[in-house]
Amino acid sequence: MRVVRGLVAAFLAFTIPAVPPARAEPPDAGTPAVSVPPAAEEAAVATARRTGAAVEIESMRSETRQVFARPDGTFTLEQHARPVRVRQATGWVPVDTTLRLRPDGAVEPVATAAGLTFSGGLGQPLARLSRGGKALELSWPGTLPKPTLNGDTATYPEVLPGVDLRVTADVDGFSHVLVVKTRAAARTLPDLDFPLSVSGLSLTSDKAGNLEAVDRTGGTIFIAPTPTMWDSTGAPSQAEVKEGRAPEARQATMGVSLEGRKLRLRPDRAMMNDPKTRYPVFLDPYFSAARGAWTAVWSNWPSSNYLNSSDVARVGHVNSQTNRSFFQMNTGSTIHGKQIIKGTLRTYETWSYSCSARAVEAWSTNTISKSTTWSNQPKWVKKLSTVNVAKGWGSACLPGGVEFDVTSQVVDAAANKWPNITVGLRATSETDQYAWKKFRNNPSLVIEYNSLPADPVAADAWSDPGGPCVSGDGRPVISTPTPKLWARLKDVDNSVRGRFEWYRADGTKAGEYLTPVGSTGTAFSAVVPQSLYADGALVRWRVRAEDGKANSAWSPWCEATVDATAPGREPEVSSAQFAENGWSDGVGLAGGFTFAPNGVTDVAAYVYGLDTAPKIEIPPAQDGTAAITLTPRHDGPNVLSVRSKDRAGQLGPIRTYVFNVNAGRAPAGHWPLDEGQGGTAADAAGTHPATLYGATWTPGRTGSALRLAGAYAQTTGPVADTGRNFAVTAWVRLTGTTASATAVTQEGGRTGAFSLQYAKADNRWALAVTGADTDAAPVARALSAAAPRLNEWTHLTGVYDSAAGQISLYVNGRLESTVAVPAPWNAAGPLTIGRGRMAGAAADFWPGDVDEVRLYGRALFADEIADLVNSAATLVGHWKLDDGSGLSAADSSGRATPATLAGAATGPAGWLDGALALDGATGYAQAAAPAVVTGSGFTVAAWTQLDYLPAKDTAAVAQPGTRAAGFQLGFDKEQGRWVLGMAAADTDAAALVRTRSDAVPAPLEWTHIAGVYDALAGELRVYVNGRLSATTVTPHVSTWNATGPLQLGRTRTAGVFTGYWPGTVDDVRTYDGVLSAEQIAQLAAQ
Structure with missing residues (x-):
């Protein structure tokens, strides 16, 4: 009888990549290719060692295969030609x-x-x-x-x-x-x-x-x-x-x-x-x-194929008929690259012609297929073993197992990465009918193997000192003749040692060390002993992994040269721009410095730092010198520290070079834009007035500003050399994002050298720098982290630092990004406010307002930029609350944002003339609009008096969003202190970040409280009666802007107005920007 078999193997066969037909076929479905994590094998070995018994690696089990870890660290693969188990809903069960x-x-x-x-x-x-x-x-x-x-x-x-x-x-x-x-x-x-x-x-x-x-x-x-x-x-x-x-x-x-x-x-x-x-x-x-699992060939049916028959297997000769049988076991990649200890084909002989033993041979053959017949047998490659046996004739020789040694074939399969192994059985004598035998058609191939330690590669080896394994011209120079050698060694068996060897330059072995046993994947080490290598000697070493049964290959050679003598002299330092101990211009201006070896012959690098310990390295040129460019960041003495570093990484003594720098130059051009009328914007820094071309005047961040909608203002010529260090700053208010727009540029013939702008493609603030005055010049952009907020005053600063070779963008004083750029070019055209230049024509007109424009012929630094932002604190709301009767409180800041009284609010006498009396239940006053931008720095101050200490949080002044408070200044019930709080987001669940005073409020006492959010410093501050009372350092919590109208006497929590103030409020002031401690003290002194 024959069989219809192997659907899975058949259906999946065509999905597996082709392999050389002489040796391999794809895996059958009973033995799918699996990738077993090394951890599974390591865990099984560890369990086997602990218990003293073999442990199956269950993740490798299939219908035809089982793999076991042994207590000695070896593995056994049992691979059948045909399935012996199947997976059902409850797990694996025998066929x-x-x-x-x-x-x-x-x-x-x-x-x-x-x-x-x-x-x-x-x-x-x-x-x-x-x-x-x-x-x-x-x-x-x-x-x-x-x-x-x-x-x-x-x-x-x-x-x-x-x-x-x-x-x-x-x-x-x-x-x-x-x-x-x-x-x-x-x-x-x-x-x-x-x-x-x-x-x-x-x-x-x-x-x-x-x-x-x-x-x-x-x-x-x-x-x-x-x-x-x-x-x-x-x-x-x-x-x-x-x-x-x-x-x-x-x-x-x-x-x-x-x-x-x-x-x-x-x-x-x-x-x-x-x-x-x-x-x-x-x-x-x-x-x-x-797909083949087994087959037999019959001499009297030379053209017939019996692939995967349910028949028994036969060998030998009887009645003019000769049989041979072939078995193909798919071992997959399990044994690839392994050390094969033994391979055994286990068969079961069911019948023999007699009880007289006759020899049967096992051969390594090529693969079987649907074309395998007596006339088309696979090549019989080599004889593996011979067994003289007779089983199955009768009680004198019962049926039983017969084993064939096929180790040499398995070794070949492991070394050459065959996906399967085919063994052919035939009688030694094919004319002796007593050699005719029958076998079951599902033998097993049992392979005992050891996972070879992985061959260490150069990346697995390093030395200390010396670093990664290198040989030849790139070899490191080390500062000691006794380096510690390291190697990361791996063996799936999870038990490995490292053997290190070190040699002299002439090839003679100087010594070796065998490490203790360790776990796979860990680092093994050896220390080269003293007295083996003199100064200047070459150390050559290598390592291999050993597991007691097999060794890995040696690692590549690793080399190092010994240099145990550190540099003995300070390097020479000179500068044309900044003379030692002299005075020079100035902060933000780049200058060159030259380092020379001063007689040290093996300088590998100079290490330097300006006003810091030496940390930055620069390699020397061929003549041993190195040139750098530095930009002083502050006036007065600047200290440059320099030392030599040799090839072994040893540092020499430090050379200290002190030079004095004058204060930073004033801007080359400064346009406050506070004229408020006329056709010219004056240059407060010099002789570069800007003529208005369609631009109009409007209230600005401070004073007046330019309104630019298809209009611009322009100087008659260049203001600064844009090919050297420069910085440009401006307060801008953007009203639309439909297209890219430039606030400030200095033009060339075809394009601008820089553009302080809104970049539409990125939807970000940007400092753009072009590589040349051409239409196709490359453009580098430093971008903001977040998209612009429309209709809000925002401070932008763009900086080019030639010494660092980079441009930087600051938004509201905070560094947003830095981008490396090649040296820019000097634009010889005018400075333009309100548009850019592209392809020789006006472009990128600014939709909105611009105020306080500055252009510097030097770099600006973070502290200077912060001063520009914070020094511009502007009064944007002032409610004196002296109105007496009526339901409205005037805004005397000039912004015309009156507050409307509601509930039980009245106007009694206050700290300064009149005040706002509130009942703590329904009374409040609400301004016609928001007062400050809570997403950037601001200050709020008020004179306050509590009728009693309330049993809940209350607010004297607040500016809410739709669900939460952008800020609230008032009383904190939990600790009984004055408090400035800011919600992290406009949501019900947002945390209220607070800073509380150390001063304790008292009922019926007039107290001046001021709250400051310093976005650049990331701080909330509370001042009580003009004195800094508490500071809370926070992240940049105000990532949102509260757009609700200013509230006097209440706040908003979870979308509901609450925290009504029980007492009196007077002289409320709000500022865009951060007031200094001195300014707040002056407010409290009034």
Whole structure:
């Protein structure tokens, strides 16, 4: 009998990459390629060592494979040719082909590798084989009776007169055979049409009667060699009938053809009518998977293929017939690169011709396939072992296991990374019938192997001092003749040692060290002993991993040169711009410095620092000198510290070079834009007035500003040399983002050298610098971290520092980004406010307002920029609350933002004339608009008096959003202190970041409280009666701007107004920007 088997292997075969046909085929589905984390193997070895017993690595288990870790750190792979277990819902279970009835009346095996059902005699297909959503169905051309079940076989009696049909479940398929019991039955036996259906496949046949089922890509999934029939000669027992035709049997081929969806079989009438034919006669058409697991070849059927037959395996010669058998085990990548200790093919001999032992040989062969026949055998590559044995004849030599040593073949497979191993069995004598034997068709290949330690590569080795492993010209120079050598070594067995060797320049070995055992992946070390290497000597060393059974390859050579003498002299330092101990201009101006070796012959680098310890390294030029450019950041003495560093990393003494710098130059141009009228904006710094071209005057950040909407202002010529250090600053208010817009630029002929701008493509503030005065010049941009907020005054600063080779952008005094740029060019055209220049024409007009423009001929630094931002604190709201009667409180700041009184608010006498009296329940005053931008620095101050200490948080002044307070200044109930609080976001759940006073409020006492949010410093501050009372350092909490109207006497929490003030409030002031401590003290003194 033959078998329909291996659907998974068949269906998946065509998805696996091709391999050389002489040696390998892709894995079958019973042994899928798996990638097992080394940790799984390491854990199994550790458990095996702890328990003293083998431990299975369950993640490597498959239908055909198991891998075990042994207590000695080795592994054992057990690989079967065919499945021995299957995965079910409850886990892995052994293959069990015993048939049983299902509730729907069909018949199925207990556990097989593929879904298999047989007909229960209820109109179902004869057999259905399925897996992975694909199926093959074979039906009987008639009505089947109810079968008789016996183990793995279902017998349908008398399907035709005198003919039984037997189907047998196999590991991953089934076999079927027609038993023609009598000669009379043979005379009436017709040609048979088996209905056959497949899913996702198509069937083809050739002239010889070979059938193939192929997928949509043309890959062969099933094969059906020419079907055969044989009689009962030489097969007296039922067990022998089940093993297939006996060698003595009379045999013939049957005709086969595909007729639509039917498989037509035509029995050999001559054989059936031959008087010598012994009945019953067996007709055996079959399908099998195209992927090889095992096969046999028959000399008397030289063109027939028996791939994956359910037949037994045979070797030897009997009755003019010779057999050989082949077994193919897919080992995948499991043993690739491993040290093979032993390989054993474990077979089970079921029958021998006698109890006289005869030799059987195991050979390494090439792979088997659907084309394997006696006339087309795979190459017999080399003999592996010979076993002289006889088992299975009778009680004197019972059936039993036979093992063949195949170690040399497994070694080849591991070294050459074969995906599978094919072993051929044949008798030593193929003329001696006593050598004829039968074996089970599912042997196992047992491989004992050791995971070799991984070969260390250069990246796995280093020395201290010296660093990474290097040899040749790039070798390091080290400061000691006794370096510590390190290597990271790995072995899956999780037990490894390192052997270090060190050599002299002449190639002689100077010493070695074997480390203690350690865990895989850890660093192993050895220290070179004293007195082996003199100053200037070459140290050569290498390392390998050892696990007690095998060694890795040696690492690449690592080398170092010993230089134990540090530089003994200070380097020379000179500067044309900044003379030692002299005075020079100035802060923000770049100047050059030169370092020279001063007689030190092996300077590898100069290490320097300006006003810091030496940390920055610069290599010397070929003549041993190095040139740098530095930009002083402060006036007065500047200290440059320099030292030499030799090739071994040793540092010499420090040279201290002191030079004095005058205060930073004033801006080359400064346009306050406070004229408020006229057609010219004066330059407060010099002689560069700007003429207005369509620009108009409007209230500014301070005083007045320019309103620019398709208009601009422009000087008559350049203001600063943009090819050297420069800085540009401006207060800007953007009203739209429909296009890129430039606030300030200095023009060339075709483009601007720089543009302080809004970049539409990035939706960010930007400092853009062009590489040349050409239309196609490259543009570098330093961008803000966040998008601009419209209709808010924002301070922008752009800086070019030639010494650092970079541009920087500051927003509201905070550094946003820094970008490296090549040296810019000097624009000889005018400074323009309100537009840019592109391709020789005006472009990027500014939609909004610009105020306080400055252009410096030097770099600015962070503290200077912060001063510009904070020194511009502007009064944006002042409610004296002296109005007396009425429901409105005037704003005397000039911003015209009056406050409307509501609830129980009244106007009694206050600290300064009148005040606002509030009842703590419903009274408040609300301004017509927000007073400050809470997303940047601000100051708020007020005179306050509490009628009593309230039992809840209350606010004298607040500016809320829709759900929370952008800020609130008032009383903190939890600690009973004055407080400035800011919600982190405009949400109900946002935290209120607070700073509380150390001063304790008292009822009925007038107290001046001021709250400051310093965005640049990231601080909240509270002043009480003009004295700094508390400071809370916070992150940049104000990432949002509260746009609700200013509130006097209440705040907002979770979208509801609350915190009503029980007392009096007077002289409320708000400022955009940060007031100094002195300014706040002056407010409190009024």
